[in-house]
Amino acid sequence: MEFKDYYQALGVSREATAEEIKKAYRKLARKYHPDVSKEPDAERRMKEINEAYAVLSDPEKRAAYDQLGRGYRPGEEFRPPPDWDVGFEFSGPGFSQAEAADFSDFFAELFGRMGGRRARHGFQARGEDHHAKVLLDIEDAFRGATREIQLRVPATDEHGRVTVTTRTLNVKIPKGVREGQMIRLAGQGSSGFGGGAPGDLLLEVHFRPHPRFRVEGRDLHVALPVAPWEAALGAVVPVALPDGSNLKVRIPPGAQSGRALRVRGHGIPSSPPGDLLLELQVVLPPADTPKARAIYEAMARDLAFDPRAEHSAQDHV
Secondary structure, eight states: OBOOOHHHHHTOOTTOOHHHHHHHHHHHHHHHOTTTOOOTTHHHHHHHHHHHHHHHTSHHHHHHHHHHTTTOOTTOBOOOOTTTTBTBEEESOOOOHHHHTTSOHHHHHHHTTSOOOOOOOSSOBOOOOEEEEEEEOHHHHHHOEEEEEEEEEEEEOTTSOEEEEEEEEEEEEOTTOOTTOEEEETTOSOOOBTTOOOOOEEEEEEEOOOSSEEEETTEEEEEEEEOHHHHHHOEEEEEEOTTSOEEEEEEOTTOOTTOEEEETTOSSOSSSOOOEEEEEEEOOOOOOSHHHHHHHHHHHHHOOOOTTHHHHHHHTO
16 A cells, blocks of 8 residues: 655645645636646546545545644555554544545545534534543453553644643453443533533543454454373463462363363353464473483383374375
């Protein structure tokens, strides 16, 4: 995906005011509108101009674009980093995929789910809902928690330039919260119009990468190292869960590395709770002592075991 320089598309500087951006857009729209323009590439240029104006005329999108695109050049290969929009507060529900399809893949990737504004109708109207993505720890889903969350809030100053302020909220995280779930904070969105009620703030939950666990829906995945004798003979081993508790899990005799075990009801606590999925990893003890080497030598001598026997048989078919 190529990076798009929206400032270059409109021919304005990065410090341009909202009025300067609007003026540049109107000038270019008169020149390239397909209904009147005789320029050979009018339709393509008009699409670029509309897309650039959709971003730079919106303080929220412009602030996000400025932060994300710093240091990139037009046409340069570009991939937004995961969760680049975490902590950014946007008003409105954003563009739908169908609406974003009118613009480039670059636009759809960045703004396909955020930042749209609703028009107000009538004398009195409820304030707009705001949206933001937040990162939590998996442990929060197991225990519930109260977390201090800072959100960056784009706005326009008296000169029409985009500024970003920070607001801090203490948010109660419900036990059992899931990836993608919305936490609604009533009254924390935009003020109402004409005496209407304020909008809400909707926090979309995502989990930070965990050194051991991986979340899929309500299920929790984790690698479980086991000793060769535990895998061969069967055993009951402890598994530490994100809430600090330990679960006893039975390893069946003859288990192989890579085998998955499902423990029902021990994933993300919910109704119903998710499952815990354990991927067995057989770990060999090192042959770094005379006794350990003797044991391995005895196994090599006494066990008729060829881990590549199946491969050899297939090679001769």
